[in-house]
Amino acid sequence: MIYDFLLKLTGSEIAAGFIQSLLPLFVFILPFALIAVLLERKVSAHMQDRLGPMRVGYHGIFQTVADILKLMQKEDIVTDNSDKALFNIAPVLVFTGSYAAFAAIPFSGAFIGSNIDLGLFFIVAVSGLVVAGILMAGWASNNKYTLLGAMRSAAQVISYEIPTILVIITIVMITGTLNLYTLSELQTGHFWNWMIFGGPSTGLIKVAFIPFMIIGFVIIYISTLAEVNRTPFDIPEAESELVSGYHTEYSGMKFAMFFLAEYANMFAVSAIVAAVFFGGYQSPFGYLGNSLGISWFIPIEQFFWFTFKGIFFVLVQMWLRWTLPRLRVDQLMALCWKYLIPIAFVNLLIVGLITVL
Amino acid sequence: MPVKTEEMILNMGPQHPSTHGVLRLELLLEGEIIKGVKPHIGYLHRCFEKHAEAMTYPQVIPYVDRLDYLSSMYNEFGYVTAVEKLLGIEVPQRVEYIRVIMGELQRIASHLVAIGTYGADLGAFTPFLFAFRDREKILSLFEITCGARLLYNYIWIGGLSHDLHPDFVRLAREFIPYFRPKIKEMNDLLSYNKIFVERTANVGILPPETAINFGVSGPNLRGSGLKWDLRRNDPYSVYDKFDFNIPVGEGRMGTVGDCWDRYFVRILEMEESLKIIEQALDQLPEGDVTSAIPKRVKPPIGQVYARVENPRGELGYFIISDGSVNPFRVKVRAPSFISLSVMDELCRGHMIADVIAILGSIDIVLGEIDR
Amino acid sequence: MKTTEEIFNLLKEKFGESIIEFKTGVPVEDFIVVNPFEIDKVCTFLRDTDSYQFNNLMNLSGVDDANGKKITGEQGEVKLEGRTFSLFYHLESMSLKQKVTLAVRMPGENPEVSSVSEIWRSADWHEREAFDMFGIKFLNHPDLRRILMPYDWEAGYPLRKDYKNPEFYQGMKVPY
Numbered sequence: 021m022i023y024d025f026l027l028k029l030t031g032s033e034i035a036a037g038f039i040q041s042l043l044p045l046f047v048f049i050l051p052f053a054l055i056a057v058l059l060e061r062k063v064s065a066h067m068q069d070r071l072g073p074m075r076v077g078y079h080g081i082f083q084t085v086a087d088i089l090k091l092m093q094k095e096d097i098v099t100d101n102s103d104k105a106l107f108n109i110a111p112v113l114v115f116t117g118s119y120a121a122f123a124a125i126p127f128s129g130a131f132i133g134s135n136i137d138l139g140l141f142f143i144v145a146v147s148g149l150v151v152a153g154i155l156m157a158g159w160a161s162n163n164k165y166t167l168l169g170a171m172r173s174a175a176q177v178i179s180y181e182i183p184t185i186l187v188i189i190t191i192v193m194i195t196g197t198l199n200l201y202t203l204s205e206l207q208t209g210h211f212w213n214w215m216i217f218g219g220p221s222t223g224l225i226k227v228a229f230i231p232f233m234i235i236g237f238v239i240i241y242i243s244t245l246a247e248v249n250r251t252p253f254d255i256p257e258a259e260s261e262l263v264s265g266y267h268t269e270y271s272g273m274k275f276a277m278f279f280l281a282e283y284a285n286m287f288a289v290s291a292i293v294a295a296v297f298f299g300g301y302q303s304p305f306g307y308l309g310n311s312l313g314i315s316w317f318i319p320i321e322q323f324f325w326f327t328f329k330g331i332f333f334v335l336v337q338m339w340l341r342w343t344l345p346r347l348r349v350d351q352l353m354a355l356c357w358k359y360l361i362p363i364a365f366v367n368l369l370i371v372g373l374i375t376v377l
Numbered sequence: 378m379p380v381k382t383e384e385m386i387l388n389m390g391p392q393h394p395s396t397h398g399v400l401r402l403e404l405l406l407e408g409e410i411i412k413g414v415k416p417h418i419g420y421l422h423r424c425f426e427k428h429a430e431a432m433t434y435p436q437v438i439p440y441v442d443r444l445d446y447l448s449s450m451y452n453e454f455g456y457v458t459a460v461e462k463l464l465g466i467e468v469p470q471r472v473e474y475i476r477v478i479m480g481e482l483q484r485i486a487s488h489l490v491a492i493g494t495y496g497a498d499l500g501a502f503t504p505f506l507f508a509f510r511d512r513e514k515i516l517s518l519f520e521i522t523c524g525a526r527l528l529y530n531y532i533w534i535g536g537l538s539h540d541l542h543p544d545f546v547r548l549a550r551e552f553i554p555y556f557r558p559k560i561k562e563m564n565d566l567l568s569y570n571k572i573f574v575e576r577t578a579n580v581g582i583l584p585p586e587t588a589i590n591f592g593v594s595g596p597n598l599r600g601s602g603l604k605w606d607l608r609r610n611d612p613y614s615v616y617d618k619f620d621f622n623i624p625v626g627e628g629r630m631g632t633v634g635d636c637w638d639r640y641f642v643r644i645l646e647m648e649e650s651l652k653i654i655e656q657a658l659d660q661l662p663e664g665d666v667t668s669a670i671p672k673r674v675k676p677p678i679g680q681v682y683a684r685v686e687n688p689r690g691e692l693g694y695f696i697i698s699d700g701s702v703n704p705f706r707v708k709v710r711a712p713s714f715i716s717l718s719v720m721d722e723l724c725r726g727h728m729i730a731d732v733i734a735i736l737g738s739i740d741i742v743l744g745e746i747d748r
Numbered sequence: 749m750k751t752t753e754e755i756f757n758l759l760k761e762k763f764g765e766s767i768i769e770f771k772t773g774v775p776v777e778d779f780i781v782v783n784p785f786e787i788d789k790v791c792t793f794l795r796d797t798d799s800y801q802f803n804n805l806m807n808l809s810g811v812d813d814a815n816g817k818k819i820t821g822e823q824g825e826v827k828l829e830g831r832t833f834s835l836f837y838h839l840e841s842m843s844l845k846q847k848v849t850l851a852v853r854m855p856g857e858n859p860e861v862s863s864v865s866e867i868w869r870s871a872d873w874h875e876r877e878a879f880d881m882f883g884i885k886f887l888n889h890p891d892l893r894r895i896l897m898p899y900d901w902e903a904g905y906p907l908r909k910d911y912k913n914p915e916f917y918q919g920m921k922v923p924y
Contacts, residue, residue: 068506164387168409168729251500252572261733263394343566345573346500348730349409419896426881427906462776589803589842592870605842679775682807682838682849695809695836708809718873747896 041123049122053283056334057084063335064342094272099162102269106160110153111270111277117149118281121288126201128301128322139200140188143292144181147247150281151177154256154266157278161269169265172349173249173256179356180246180253186364187240190371191215191296194229204300211304216297225374232371237297239364241333244289246352248282251341255349290333294326301326384412387729391420395498395733398743402720404732411732414724416717421747429707434460434674435534437707442528444709445745447490448688450483450519453532458613459683459694460534463676471664472536473615478549478657479522479531480685481650485556486515487688488596488643488650491740495640496567498737499576504567511559514552521545535670546658553651560647568644577640578631581723581735585634591722592715595690596646597739600626600639607686619656621649636738643740675702689713689740709748713741749846752778755800763790771851779836779849784861787837787852788888791864794839794848802839802848805868809836810878814909816856831856833882837864854884863889881907 026036058073058081065072073080098107124139126132136142151174158170192198194215195206206220207213216233218226246253257265267278294300301322309317347355390401399420405413425444429437441456442449454476461468493508516526521542523531531538567573583593585601598605606623608616624645626638676698684693690712699705716739723735750758756770759780766786772778782790794802816831837850852861863886865872875886876895883905886892894901903914913922 064502068503069510070506164385168387254500255730261395261730342503344501345496345567345570345576346730347572348576349728351575419894419898422896424906427911465775587869590869592805592868610842610845677775679777680836681776682836684806691806693807693838695807695838697811705814706809706811708807710807710809714873715870718870 048127049119049280049284049287052287053280054084054088056283056286057087057279059335060338063338067339067342088276091272091276096272096274097269099269101162103160103162106156107269108274110157110160111274111281113153113156114150115153115277115281115284117146117153118285118288120146120149121292122284124200125288125291125295126204126300127326128319132201135199135201137197137199140192140198140203140292140296143288144185144188147177147181150285157270158266161266163269165262166266166268169256169262169268172262173266175349176249176253176256176352177247179353180243180360183239183243183356183360183364184247186361186368187236187243188296190232190236190364190368193368193372193375194221200295200300204295204302207299208302210306211299214297214299214302214304225377228374229371232367232374233297235363235367236371237293239360239367240296241293243356243360244293245337245340246356248285248289250286250337252344252347253352254341254346255352286334286337287330290330290337291326293333294329298329300329389732395494395737396743397494397736397741400717400741400743400746402732402736404724404729406729409728409730411724411727411729414721414732416720418717418743418746421743423748425709425748426707429704431703433702434676434704437704438533439528439530442530443744444711444748445687445689445692445713445742446527447742448483448487449528450479450532451487451685451687452692453529454480454614455683455685455687455692456694457532457534458685459681459696460674460676462683463679463681463696463698464534464671464674466535466669466671468535468669469664469666470615470662472666472669474657474661475537475541475666476532477614477616477619478654478661479519481653481657482515482518482549484650484688485647486512488647489515491643491688491737492563492567492640495737495740496573498733499573501567501570501573504563507559507563507566511556514555518545518548518552521548533670534674536668537666540666546661549654549658553655556651557648560644563644568641574630574637576730576734577636577738579635580631580727580731581636581738582632583634583639583719583723587719587722588634591719593690593719593739594715595687595712596642597639597690597716599624600642600738601634602626602628602638607684607691611684613683613685615657616653618660619653621652624649636734639738639740673702675700684710687712689742689745690716709745711745711748713739713743714746717741717746749844750799752780752848755848756780759790759793762793766790768853777849779851781851781853784835784852784854785887786862787850788862788864788867790850791837791839791867795867799844800846801841801843802846804840804842805864805870805874806838806840806847807836808838808864808871808874808878810834810882810884810907811836812882812907812909813853833859833884835861835878835884859884860887861885862887865889881905883908 026039027033030036062072073083076082076086098104121143124136124142154173155170158166195203197203207215211217213220216237218229218233221229249256267275270278303321303325307318307321309315309321385406387404387406388401389404390396391399396402401417403415403417404411425440428440438453438456441452444452489508489512493505496504519529520526522545523529523538583601585603588598588601602625604623604625609623624642626633626642628638630637678698678700680697682693682695684691691710692712693710695708695710696704697706720736724732753770756767760767763786766783768781768783770780794800811834813832813834817829819829833854833856835852839850840847854861861884863875865875873895875889876892878884879886879892880894880897893899897906904911915922
């Protein structure tokens with residue numbers, strides 16, 4: 021719908037596609053990052069019997085704005101012995117990688133950055149860019165802490181992509197599509213049509229799916245948590261061990277880009293989990309717009325539900341972060357290779373068998 | 378071409394988030410595996426022992442506060458014990474009881490910092506703030522007693538600088554039921570957390586023989602399963618009048634003497650300290666706390682080694698007097714100094730992340746190490 | 749449990765000349781003075797014999813005895829003659845609950861003593877500290893470096909009574 025509107029406005033398919041893909045960045049990611057940073061600080065503060073930022077604005081609501089202003093004013097330090105080219109490209113690459121994922125995420129029935137058939141596959145692929153960026157950052161900084169952080173990160177992200185993909189394949193086997201828009205449309209209706217409750221299938225098969233879907237959801241949630249380097253899997257930037265891992269040497273706006281990427285990523289993975297298992301932008305109870313007969317209201321409702329679900333999972337991530345300690349590198353790998361991957365495989369097999377039946 | 382690995386030297390510190398001060402650890406690494414640890418200390422060296430030689434005996438007390446700044450009360454306690462031994466004076470019972478109460482409150486405060494920062498080292502930030510929230514209550518108790526929150530100069534040779542505040546006993550009694558559930562909360566949040574146990578159990582095992590040979594003392598020694606507490610084994614002050622247990626490491630989550638044991642001994646000790654405070658408050662006698670303070674502290678020629686059970690272990694003062702008003706030599710046997718020397722032994726073969734876990738579990742304070 | 753005097757008599761029988769004297773009468777501790785080059789053998793004996801079992805070295809501290817005679821040299825420089833350094837070893841047996849204090853005396857010009865770091869590993873850092881502060885050399889010590897002072901501190905040993913602060917350290921003015 022937005023695409024059609026843009027097409028009419030600009031009269032050029034290329035320009036319309038371009039603007040549409042850029043929209044999530046400006047209407048969503050940047051404001052979201054601002055809010056999420058503040059949210060994280062407030063949530064952690066209230067979990068810990070403190071108040072958090074209180075000075076800038078009412079209860080500190082402008083704290084992140086002040087932080088951004090501070091970061092923009094900061095000197096951009098590039099260490100002498102660093103590999104300058106890589107050092108400068110790395111934050112851009114990391115940010116691009118995490119932002120590009122948003123292009124394929126349907127925010128509502130009317131608005132998807134780019135409605136590509138390989139949506140899920142595309143998201144998994146572009147997150148590979150992030151690893152390259154992190155490795156570059158770690159290597160180019162010419163610092164042992166960053167290098168260790170980057171190596172840990174690369175090992176971690178690549179390992180945890182496997183269970184993520186296995187779970188995604190499970191879903192694809194049931195639905196037969198990689199397109200997130202189609203996937204969301206399949207889960208329309210009420211919440212029992214969500215994939216976590218067996219999806220659009222009916223009867224006994226639907227009931228049989230439920231336990232395996234829940235297992236799949238837990239696996240994908242854990243492994244996406246690890247992919248975005250959040251506690252308890254934040255070993256690449258383990259503050260108390262590696263100072264702050266791969267971005268130790270960065271300052272100013274380049275640091276801000278890593279930071280932004282981290283929060284963008286948090287929402288991206290939450291959005292994927294929501295889209296795959298929890299009906300994406302679909303409302304759990306049907307639409308107000310339908311019952312009132314105002315059809316233009318439906319996309320707005322859908323946008324609300326999508327954001328709601330995404331932010332809910334982001335909040336769960338924060339909750340976990342401020343509760344759990346951090347795993348050690350070998351334990352992290354053991355969790356992935358010894359538990360998540362085999363379980364995901366078995367899950368895949370069983371779901372495959374049920375589908376065949 | 379054959380693949381060759383190289384050993385790498387990583388300097389952890391002097392500025393590093395989890396070295397608990399200005400400590401530099403030179404790590405010899407093979408990948409992430411530790412081949413050796415060389416601690417470099419002295420960044421906080423303030424020449425305490427040289428200073429002390431130019432001070433009179435009472436003047437040393439404020440300096441003693443600054444050694445182990447997380448347990449200042451106990452440092453004073455140890456110092457005055459040594460000087461009183463040298464002078465051969467008896468102090469009133471009330472003074473002894475107040476000293477014990479302050480010492481045990483300080484032990485809880487110090488253990489809270491140890492536990493909280495340990496959680497923070499391992500990535501759990503919330504227990505850290507919970508611990509500091511509770512420590513704040515203790516610091517407020519100290520504040521109404523002597524006006525200071527960190528460096529007290531409260532325990533004097535032969536007595537105390539002031540008597541207790543009229544509200545102190547009531548507030549201290551209120552603190553005990555407030556704090557007991559908090560220990561449980563800490564256990565639920567951190568001690569039995571699966572990830573925390575995974576990180577600490579079977580890591581940095583310190584067998585009792587090694588611990589003794591290295592002179593390790595206090596909770597670290599008890600974590601290795603040895604029931605050794607100077608409050609019981611070499612009683613000083615009025616500790617023989619209280620009923621309390623000496624918790625030891627039992628290897629509940631792994632091997633006896635691992636990081637988890639050392640950590641958990643501290644949790645259990647807080648409970649025991651509460652018991653002591655409770656009993657001391659009940660038995661607290663009346664009296665004048667300044668009556669035995671000597672006008673002029675001028676010990677006879679001689680020497681003394683006195684030791685107390687500091688929150689970190691055996692805190693010893695070796696004082697030589699030449700008969701003048703200034704000590705001739707003051708040597709501090711700092712428990713953290715000794716504990717830190719075990720690092721190399723504990724860390725070999727572990728990973729970088731474990732260095733943090735081990736360093737946190739032996740609970741050092743650099744102020745005391747560097748003096 | 750043995751008193752220091754009994755331990756002295758028993759050690760005297762075993763080691764003869766190496767055990768120099770028994771100091772008593774000063775408050776609060778008695779101690780046994782031992783030959784600095786025999787201290788490691790005495791300590792090994794004290795640790796390993798069943799009736800002593802001194803398994804814990806509580807403390808090891810160097811002391812500048814400040815007993816030298818001041819002699820002004822030809823160029824007006826002041827020298828101390830006949831000064832000595834001491835080391836005190838506070839031993840404890842955790843199993844038998846007995847304590848003893850040993851001491852060694854070393855001449856001021858060339859203070860040397862056998863290291864006991866092989867016997868108690870805790871002595872390692874204590875000895876480094878004594879070296880750092882008094883310049884006492886420990887023979888057979890595995891790693892005798894400065895510990896609290898900077899490694900390149902050239903102005904001498906700070907806890908000696910005749911120590912003077914240097915004016916400059918690495919080009920920085922010291923008494924600020």
